[in-house]
Amino acid sequence: MPAKKDPDASESIPSFYGAELRYRRELAGLTLEQMVEGSFRGASYLSLIERGERRMPPDLARHVDKKLGTDGFFERRCEDTAKARRVGHSANFEDVPDLEKQAMSLEEWQPEIIPGLLQTAAYMSGLIRHGAPYTTPETAAERISARMARAKLWELPDRPQYWAIVRESVIRNTPLSAVVMAEQLEHVAALIRSTQSVFQIVPETTFWHPLRRGTAKIMTFADSPQLVWADGNFVGQMIDYPPLVRQYRQAYDLLRAAALSPEASLALIDEAARTYRDEADKEARPA
Structure with a gap:
């Protein structure tokens, strides 16, 4: 399946959340594989989150905050992003x-x-x-x-x-x-x-x-x-x-x-x- 293009960060809250995650990861000089090392998730899953296509699970959000030193930012915004994804859906x-x-x-x-x-x-x-x-x-x-x-x-x-x-x-x-x-x-x-x-x-x-x-x-x-x-x-x-x-x-x-x-x-x-x-x-x- 062809690779999907990067989403517009202004398109939705999940896209903004994912774009910020990618920005912080690249600023830290980490690859997707290095970012998920020590977590229970794979690099492909993290890539989908960065594209705004999958929700961020709380355990991975805590791992990301610890790895990037982001003072709980991604864990705090995890539920907000999930709520935005749920609008109109169960x-x-x-x-x-x-x-x-x-x-x-x-x-x-x-x-x-x-x-x-x-x-x-x-x-x-x-x-x-x-x-x-x-x-x-x-x-x-x-x-x-x-x-x-x-x-x-x-x-x-x-x-x-x-x-x-x-x-x-x-x-x-x-x-x-x-x-x-x-x-x-x-x-x-x-x-x-x-x-x-x-x-x-x-x-x-x-x-x-x-x-x-x-x-x-x-x-x-x-x-x-x-x-x-x-x-x-x-x-x-x-x-x-x-x-x-x-x-x-x-x-x-x-x-x-x-x-x-x-x-x-x-x-x-x-x-x-x-x-x-x-x-x-x-x-x-x-x-």
């Missing part, structure tokens, strides 16, 4: 957006909704309205903004290869309006085609298949082991235990075989989008 999800950008490939299974990286703002707003109606307008706006920010991944020249699988009910059974669903499905079809990605649908007639419960996002990296993000209604966890990751890997491969072909799936998306668009046009006509 605490246990805060690392996922950056990991998505670093991955060589992303493979997703979503049995209930359109995957987040493919969602429009109107679709996301509808999810919040129907699925979390007690969400304040301010929190809803933060979540939608964070979701749209993740979608900037599609603009990266070295974006990961992407593969998504959903159940047919995701596009058929929805409380959202016809116009929202038409726009959402048109967006999915256009994005999948323009990025040479893959989208598959498990038909409603397939009752039994792997990964029937919960979601899965398998992330493959150039120089580190695969990770799986698994999510439920109110909890989510990052899985890195190799035997369990292999089980998800095998289940996802079987799920691919149970789904419609990519061509048939996109044809189904196109057909559903046309149906929603026709319905939306009829609703817009004066009586």
